[in-house]
Each structure stands twice: as C-alpha cells, then as structure tokens.
Amino acid sequence: xxxxRFFRFALLFFISSSLIYPQxxxxxxxxxxxxxxxxxxxxxxxxxxxxWLKELCEIGPRLSGSEESLEAINWAKEKMIRRxxxxxxxxxxxxxxxxxxxxxxxxxxxxxxxxxxxLNITALGGSDGTSNDGxxxxxxxxxxxxxxxxxxxxxxxxxVFFNRPFDQGLVNTxxxxxxxxxxxxxxxxxxxxxxxxxxxVRSVTSKNDNVPHTGVMLYDTLYQRIPGCSIGIxxxxxxxxxxxxxxxxxxxxxxxxxxxxxxxxxNVIGEITGSEKPNEIIVVGxxxxxWDKGCGAHDDGAPSIQTMEVLDLLxxxxxxxxxxxxxxxxxxxxxxxxxGIEYGKYAKNPExxxxxxxxxxxxxxxxxGFSVTADSSVIKKMQDWLPILNLTHIDWIKxxxxxxxxxxxxxxxxxxxxVPDDQRYMDVHHSDNDTFETVNPREMQLGTAAITIMALxxxxxL
Amino acid sequence: xxxxRFFRFALLFFISSSLIYPQxxxxxxxxxxxxxxxxxxxxxxxxxxxxWLKELCEIGPRLSGSEESLEAINWAKEKMIRRxxxxxxxxxxxxxxxxxxxxxxxxxxxxxxxxxxxLNITALGGSDGTSNDGxxxxxxxxxxxxxxxxxxxxxxxxxVFFNRPFDQGLVNTxxxxxxxxxxxxxxxxxxxxxxxxxxxVRSVTSKNDNVPHTGVMLYDTLYQRIPGCSIGIxxxxxxxxxxxxxxxxxxxxxxxxxxxxxxxxxNVIGEITGSEKPNEIIVVGxxxxxWDKGCGAHDDGAPSIQTMEVLDLLxxxxxxxxxxxxxxxxxxxxxxxxxGIEYGKYAKNPExxxxxxxxxxxxxxxxxGFSVTADSSVIKKMQDWLPILNLTHIDWIKxxxxxxxxxxxxxxxxxxxxVPDDQRYMDVHHSDNDTFETVNPREMQLGTAAITIMALxxxxxL
Numbered sequence: 001x002x003x004x005r006f007f008r009f010a011l012l013f014f015i016s017s018s019l020i021y022p023q024x025x026x027x028x029x030x031x032x033x034x035x036x037x038x039x040x041x042x043x044x045x046x047x048x049x050x051x052w053l054k055e056l057c058e059i060g061p062r063l064s065g066s067e068e069s070l071e072a073i074n075w076a077k078e079k080m081i082r083r084x085x086x087x088x089x090x091x092x093x094x095x096x097x098x099x100x101x102x103x104x105x106x107x108x109x110x111x112x113x114x115x116x117x118x119l120n121i122t123a124l125g126g127s128d129g130t131s132n133d134g135x136x137x138x139x140x141x142x143x144x145x146x147x148x149x150x151x152x153x154x155x156x157x158x159x160v161f162f163n164r165p166f167d168q169g170l171v172n173t174x175x176x177x178x179x180x181x182x183x184x185x186x187x188x189x190x191x192x193x194x195x196x197x198x199x200x201v202r203s204v205t206s207k208n209d210n211v212p213h214t215g216v217m218l219y220d221t222l223y224q225r226i227p228g229c230s231i232g233i234x235x236x237x238x239x240x241x242x243x244x245x246x247x248x249x250x251x252x253x254x255x256x257x258x259x260x261x262x263x264x265x266x267n268v269i270g271e272i273t274g275s276e277k278p279n280e281i282i283v284v285g286x287x288x289x290x291w292d293k294g295c296g297a298h299d300d301g302a303p304s305i306q307t308m309e310v311l312d313l314l315x316x317x318x319x320x321x322x323x324x325x326x327x328x329x330x331x332x333x334x335x336x337x338x339x340g341i342e343y344g345k346y347a348k349n350p351e352x353x354x355x356x357x358x359x360x361x362x363x364x365x366x367x368x369g370f371s372v373t374a375d376s377s378v379i380k381k382m383q384d385w386l387p388i389l390n391l392t393h394i395d396w397i398k399x400x401x402x403x404x405x406x407x408x409x410x411x412x413x414x415x416x417x418x419v420p421d422d423q424r425y426m427d428v429h430h431s432d433n434d435t436f437e438t439v440n441p442r443e444m445q446l447g448t449a450a451i452t453i454m455a456l457x458x459x460x461x462l
Numbered sequence: 463x464x465x466x467r468f469f470r471f472a473l474l475f476f477i478s479s480s481l482i483y484p485q486x487x488x489x490x491x492x493x494x495x496x497x498x499x500x501x502x503x504x505x506x507x508x509x510x511x512x513x514w515l516k517e518l519c520e521i522g523p524r525l526s527g528s529e530e531s532l533e534a535i536n537w538a539k540e541k542m543i544r545r546x547x548x549x550x551x552x553x554x555x556x557x558x559x560x561x562x563x564x565x566x567x568x569x570x571x572x573x574x575x576x577x578x579x580x581l582n583i584t585a586l587g588g589s590d591g592t593s594n595d596g597x598x599x600x601x602x603x604x605x606x607x608x609x610x611x612x613x614x615x616x617x618x619x620x621x622v623f624f625n626r627p628f629d630q631g632l633v634n635t636x637x638x639x640x641x642x643x644x645x646x647x648x649x650x651x652x653x654x655x656x657x658x659x660x661x662x663v664r665s666v667t668s669k670n671d672n673v674p675h676t677g678v679m680l681y682d683t684l685y686q687r688i689p690g691c692s693i694g695i696x697x698x699x700x701x702x703x704x705x706x707x708x709x710x711x712x713x714x715x716x717x718x719x720x721x722x723x724x725x726x727x728x729n730v731i732g733e734i735t736g737s738e739k740p741n742e743i744i745v746v747g748x749x750x751x752x753w754d755k756g757c758g759a760h761d762d763g764a765p766s767i768q769t770m771e772v773l774d775l776l777x778x779x780x781x782x783x784x785x786x787x788x789x790x791x792x793x794x795x796x797x798x799x800x801x802g803i804e805y806g807k808y809a810k811n812p813e814x815x816x817x818x819x820x821x822x823x824x825x826x827x828x829x830x831g832f833s834v835t836a837d838s839s840v841i842k843k844m845q846d847w848l849p850i851l852n853l854t855h856i857d858w859i860k861x862x863x864x865x866x867x868x869x870x871x872x873x874x875x876x877x878x879x880x881v882p883d884d885q886r887y888m889d890v891h892h893s894d895n896d897t898f899e900t901v902n903p904r905e906m907q908l909g910t911a912a913i914t915i916m917a918l919x920x921x922x923x924l
Contacts, residue, residue, distance in 0.1 A: 041631035368857070423902060
C-alpha cells in the first residue's frame with residue numbers, strides 16, 4: 001500500500017506521544033477513502049461478479065455431492081487460476097449425498113369434495129423416501145411442538161401437518177425464519193415420537209405464493225425415520241381449511257428421495273499473498289453449495305462470488321494488501337457444514353495466523369452493515385472506519401454473530417458477517433424463486449465493494 | 463395519546479429543574495417505542511396499503527389531466543371517506559394536459575446495412591408531435607451540451623442524439639440521474655439553438671435493457687419547438703455504432719403527441735384532527751400523478767399510498783395524535799408542480815400553522831433514513847428519536863433536501879424527505895418497468911411504518 005512509509009513515520013511519534021494517533025487515523029481514513037472510491041467505481045461499472053454469477057447459474061444448483069456441485073467447484077478453481085490469484089487449491093472434504101429423485105407428489109386421495117386435488121410439495125433435504133405406493137393417511141394439523149404433544153393421542157399412523165406461519169410482523173426476516181424453522185428441522189423427529197408416519201411443513205417464507213421451500217431436516221436415532229416434505233403456503237392454507245371441512249380427508253405422499261453414502265468434495269481456496277505479512281490471513285468467503293432449487297442465486301451463489309471478486313478487484317486495481325487475503329468457498333453449509341469444519345481444522349496450522357474472517361451468506365442485496373464477533377476495542381477500531389464504508393451504503397458496525405462457516409475459525413481477532421438488506425431474502429431462500437433474475441446487479445456489486453473495502457481495512461489497518 | 467398525563471406531570475418538574483428533561487426524554491423514547499412496535503406489526507401483517515396499490519394500479523397510470531388521473535383522484539377521495547378520516551376534500555388545481563397519442567416510432571430509413579431497423583423510442587413529456595410523414599434526417603451524436611456547441615456547424619437540419627450514459631459508478635442513483643437528466647430536460651432547447659429538427663435522448667436509467675424512459679422536457683420561447691424522444695439504451699448503443707459505420711444513415715421519427723389546453727384537476731387531502739392542537743399541521747404526502755408508463759407503481763403510486771395509510775394505521779390502532787396529521791396527494795409533480803404550488807398557497811392561511819411535512823417520492827423500497835431541512839436544533843431533536851425509528855430499519859437522520867411538493871410549504875419547522883434504499887429505483891422510473899409486481903410488500907409496508915412513526919413523533923414530540 002502507498003501508506004507504509006507514513007505508518008512507520010507515525011509510529012515513531014506514537015511511541016512518544018499518543019496525541020499523534022488521531023492524526024495518523026485521519027490520514028488513514030483519508031487515504032483509504034480515496035482507494036475505496038476506486039474500488040466502488042470499478043465494482044459498479046464492470047459487473048464482473050454479476051457476469052460470473054450468470055455462468056455459475058447456468059451450471060445449475062449445487063447440492064453437496066452432486067455432479068453440478070463438482071462442475072461448479074471446477075469452474076471456480078479454473079476462474080481463480082485464469083484471474084491469476086497467487087495461490088489456488090482445492091481442500092478435500094467428504095460430504096453427505098442426498099438425492100431428490102424424480103418423484104415428489106402429494107394428492108388428496110380420500111375426500112368428498114377435494115378428491116384428486118394436488119398439493120404443491122417438495123421433499124426436505126435429508127428425508128428418506130416413501131415406498132412406491134406412497135404414504136396415505138389422515139392429517140393432524142398443529143402449530144407447535146407443544147400442540148403436537150397435547151394431541152399426541154391422535155397422531156399414531158397419521159401425517160402431521162406443521163402449519164405455524166412465518167411471522168410477518170417481525171422486521172428482521174432472519175428472526176421470522178428462526179421462529180418458524182424448528183418445524184422444518186425437527187418436525188419429523190417430533191412427529192415420529194408419537195407414531196406419525198410422515199410430516200408436512202408449511203414453507204418457511206415471507207412470500208405469499210405457492211412455491212415450496214426446502215431446507216435441511218434432521219432425524220434422531222431414537223425414533224422412526226419418517227419422510228418429511230414442505231408445502232407451498234397457499235396450499236398450506238387450503239389444506240388447513242379442507243381438513244376442518246372434512247377431518248377424515250386423506251392425503252397420499254410419494255417421495256423417492258434417498259440418502260446415499262458420503263462422497264468426495266472440496267472447498268475452493270484462492271488467495272492474494274500479503275506484501276508485508278504473508279502469513280497473516282484475512283479470510284473472505286461464503287458457502288458454495290446450495291439446495292437443488294432455482295440456482296441458489298442469493299443462497300449463496302452471488303454472496304460467495306462477491307468474495308471471489310474481492311481478490312479480483314484488488315488485482316484489477318493493482319492494490320497490494322499487507323496481509324494475505326484468502327477467499328474460501330466452503331462446501332456443504334446447507335446440510336453438514338463439513339467445509340467450514342474442515343477449514344477450521346486447517347486454520348489451526350501454526351505457520352499461519354488468522355486475523356479476521358468475513359462471511360457473506362445473507363443474499364446479495366444492498367449493504368446495510370457488518371455484524372462482528374470481537375473484543376470491544378476491535379469493534380471500536382472498526383467503527384472508526386465507518387466514514388470509509390459509508391461509501392457503499394454501510395451504515396453500521398455492531399457486535400453480533402458472523403456466519404456458520406467462519407465460526408469454525410478459532411482465535412481470530414474478528415469474525416464478521418456482511419449484512420445486506422433482509423426484506424426480500426426469505427422470499428427466495430431454498431426455493432425455485434432463487435434465480436439469477438432476482439439478483440440486482442447494482443445491489444450485488446455494491447456488496448462486493450463493501451466486502452472488499454472491509455477486507456482491505458482489516459488487512460492494512462487492524 | 464396515553465402519554466398526556468405524563469407530559470403535564472413532567473412539565474411541572476421541568477420548570478423547576480432542567481435535570482428532569484433527560485428523564486422525560488427517556489420516558490418519551492420508551493413509550494413511543496412501544497407504540498411504534500404496534501405500528502410496525504400492524505403495517506407488516508395487514509398489508510392494507512399494498513392492497514390499495516393493486517387497486518390503484520388497475521386504474522392505470524395517472525398522467526396529469528388524463529381520465530385515469532381523475533378516476534384515481536376519485537378513488538383516493540372515496541377511500542379516505544370510507545376509512546373515516548376526519549376531513550376529506552379535493553383542492554382544485556389547473557394542470558397542463560399533454561397526450562402521447564397513438565403513434566411513436568423511429569426507424570432507419572436510409573442505410574445500406576440497417577434499412578428498416580426499428581428503434582425503441584418514446585416521446586418525452588411535453589414534446590410536440592411531428593407531421594404525419596414524420597421527421598427524417600441524419601443523426602449527430604453528442605455526449606454533452608459542450609460537445610453540441612463544438613459541433614454546431616453540423617447540426618442544422620439534423621436530428622441530435624444525446625448519448626451520455628447514466629454513470630453506474632456513482633453509488634447514489636439519484637446523483638447518477640441528476641448528472642444525466644439535463645439531456646432529457648434541455649436537450650431539445652439546446653439542439654434547436656443550432657437548427658436541429660428533433661432530438662433523441664439516451665434513456666436515463668440504471669437498468670441494462672431496451673425499455674425507453676420518459677420524463678419531462680422543456681421548450682424555450684427563444685427557439686424552435688422541436689420534437690424530443692428517448693431511446694432504450696440497447697438501441698442507443700446500437701445507433702451509436704451504426705452511425706459510426708454509416709454516417710449518412712437516416713432515421714425517421716413519427717410522434718403524434720400534443721400539448722392541449724389546461725384542464726381542471728385536484729389535490730386529494732384527508733386528515734386526522736389533532737386531539738390537542740388541531741390547528742397545528744403535520745403534512746405527509748407524495749405526488750399522485752405519474753407518467754403514462756407502467757402504472758407509476760414506485761413513482762409515485764406506492765409512496766403516495768404509504769402516506770394515505772399513515773392516517774389509516776393511526777385509525778386502526780386508535781392512536782390519537784396531538785396535532786393534526788394531514789395527507790396531501792399532490793397532483794402534477796411530474797410536469798408542472800401545480801399541486802405543490804397550490805397547496806403551498808393554501809398553507810399560508812393564518813388559521814393554521816404548518817409544523818412539519820414529510821414527502822415520500824423515492825420509491826417504496828426498504829427504509830434507510832430521513833433527509834431534513836430544518837434548524838440544527840430541530841434535527842438534533844429528531845436524531846434523538848433514532849432508537850425508535852431503528853425499528854423500521856431507519857439508520858440515520860441527516861440535513862438535506864425534502865421533496866419537490868412539500869418545498870412549497872413555507873415557515874414549517876422541518877421539511878423532510880423519506881429516503882428508502884435507492885439501488886433499484888432508476889431501473890423502473892418513468893418507464894414500462896414501473897409495475898405493481900416490482901413493489902415488494904414488506905419493503906413498502908416497512909416504509910409506511912417508518913413514515914407513520916415519524917409523523918407521530920413530529921405531532922407529539924416536536
């Protein structure tokens with residue numbers, strides 16, 4: 001960086017007088033503001049990451065262990081090599097392999113009024129399939145595990161329908177998601193406790209349509225492994241009315257999804273080596289796997305590509321960070337976090353020190369802030385950078401969680417989550433709505449600029 | 463308000479000791495935070511304004527003086543009456559009437575390679591039409607009025623093509639707009655100065671597509687009134703290449719738009735009368751006219767409906783503001799500001815005092831902040847409310863401009879612009895892209911909550 005000489009000069013004074021510090025800080029802010037302006041302009045005008053996202057989406061969704069995920073991994077590795085990152089490698093990771101199969105259907109199979117009516121469902125990730133004949137039974141609707149427990153006498157041999165809606169009254173859509181998603185993750189376990197034979201879960205989404213949203217579900221070795229699926233919310237509302245109308249109504253569910261043996265996969269890693277402290281690492285990353293719906297554009301295609309472009313932007317602008325900036329595209333966040341865990345092990349190697357890590361896994365919407373896990377003195381220092389980050393519409397830096405994958409990196413000074421606007425994320429998340437077309441190029445590229453600037457400040461200023 | 467007794471109580475102490483003030487303020491923040499939580503929840507869960515927007519969009523776009531604009535005005539008045547606002551009235555305003563007509567086309571009419579190629583254009587608002595045969599001529603491309611002046615010898619009898627792009631490198635899209643829009647507003651005047659016979663302007667937009675964006679253009683009585691149109695940016699890029707390839711290429715433009723005599727229109731006004739200070743007014747409003755493209759959903763249908771719903775939300779929650787909160791739907795912001803000017807005259811009447819006014823005219827995207835024209839002490843006081851406004855993702859209150867329409871209200875303590883996220887606004891602005899489907903219900907309703915809370919705080923706390 002152009003500032004090195006100044007820093008050494010300032011340091012001499014700093015030792016003799018702490019009064020010099022604010023001045024040094026002022027120069028830092030002023031110099032990095034100028035550099036950041038070039039980063040913002042380049043990101044917004046060249047749209048390189050957005051073009052990469054189009055290529056990635058054309059490969060298809062990237063479910064861990066799938067052919068498409070391996071093709072995408074290869075695509076990213078080749079891209080990093082062609083863009084002349086200093087080092088590029090694949091880190092081997094064993095991942096679970098779940099396949100959706102070709103059949104997933106639900107239909108009303110016993111009813112006076114609704115016979116034959118189809119329901120828009122999709123298998124939850126990790127679910128076992130049904131037999132070829134499917135599962136046929138009456139429906140027990142509940143809104144919570146407490147209500148399920150109260151109705152436990154009715155559950156045996158039935159299909160449990162978890163129908164607690166996403167709470168639109170909560171401003172933060174991640175909070176809305178968090179308060180509904182237990183039905184999806186643990187619904188099949190809780191229903192199986194009382195002898196249910198399948199579970200249907202109202203899609204966890206903020207959008208009023210009929211597209212089912214998938215996502216991981218769990219089993220517990222103590223209970224029967226029953227199939228689990230989600231249902232579009234319009235059909236969830238219909239089903240709720242229909243079974244009040246005809247309690248003896250029956251639904252037949254057919255799924256041929258399956259859990260297969262683990263397979264080999266990889267984290268994709270590329271870096272720009274630090275000019276002064278090559279063994280001190282700033283990680284930027286997102287998860288490269290997705291669900292097998294839409295193309296995983298917002299979750300987490302565009303955000304992981306933002307972190308790839310961080311390195312490319314620095315290259316295109318010939319900015320040489322003092323510390324190493326490393327992009328890690330983590331595999332298998334959605335159903336195992338194996339990539340995050342594996343990188344966490346690697347990060348313990350004594351030849352490197354991980355200073356900080358930024359995760360981008362909240363969609364590619366307009367930047368709002370950064371959520372930071374760090375000592376208060378570190379957060380205070382980062383907050384001093386806000387006049388620079390404001391250039392990208394970043395309005396705040398607050399204490400808070402970072403992200404699933406970087407949380408496995410221990411002993412870093414700061415683990416950071418990039419926080420874009422959240423209002424549209426749960427409209428598309430884990431569903432066929434999550435397509436390339438829903439990503440706005442300016443919103444994505446402004447996020448890329450925000451992460452790039454933060455990475456550079458961490459490299460040169462922390 | 464439930465707080466009145468507390469206020470009177472606090473006031474007694476305030477007289478004897480200024481130390482009590484911070485405590486009173488703390489109570490104010492705490493009490494209005496609770497009220498604001500109910501406002502946010504109601505807005506996000508009931509989606510009343512979003513449903514109103516659908517009705518409004520079904521009427522069609524609302525160009526000043528059009529049948530649809532009068533139908534929309536009547537719709538809004540009836541809605542306010544049915545929702546039991548305390549007073550509802552129409553304020554008569556004479557407005558210009560411009561009609562697009564049925565013909566607008568541009569085609570390459572002389573060329574070896576491109577003969578017959580159509581160009582995607584639209585008439586600019588206020589443009590005169592062409593004769594039935596249209597205008598046919600060679601094209602002179604320029605990027606600025608300076609370049610036009612340099613090329614003035616070449617312009618006579620030609621069509622001037624203003625092709626300076628929207629600067630995507632600027633983060634604030636309103637700044638990008640501001641730096642390109644002179645070509646649209648004054649292009650025909652500048653071209654006519656040197657004898658041009660028509661002007662074509664590159665659409666002022668942040669979106670990479672071929673949809674032309676309209677908007678107002680001006681004439682100057684000193685120069686010939688030549689027709690003006692805008693062109694989709696993909697066709698602008700094509701035309702630029704084509705005329706380098708074949709400088710003698712000719713284009714024929716046909717427009718049957720026309721300026722007709724002024725007609726009668728109206729501002730729609732509704733209010734909830736203040737419980738303590740009925741003659742002190744807080745205005746909330748947006749402009750109700752739009753261009754005749756798409757349905758004017760973001761500009762300014764949804765934002766003006768947000769301000770209608772402010773009053774309705776207070777009603778639904780039985781919140782009784784101390785001062786009168788008045789919604790003004792201004793007519794004719796797009797091509798004359800007659801509604802704003804007329805309301806400004808009315809606001810001078812000595813029986814009322816206008817305390818503050820909030821304008822919503824930047825699209826219905828996620829809230830970011832409020833831009834305020836006021837004394838610094840007033841802005842400081844409003845900034846103390848940020849912990850409350852944060853509930854709606856409002857991160858800042860800064861000195862700055864308010865809005866075109868409320869700027870005609872003189873002597874108010876504060877004129878305020880609601881500032882939502884700006885990244886997608888210029889994608890849709892003044893074009894067929896500005897449809898109901900591009901409005902996200904959560905983003906719109908969160909904005910409604912932000913404006914409602916600000917209006918209530920101004921009523922009860924300023």
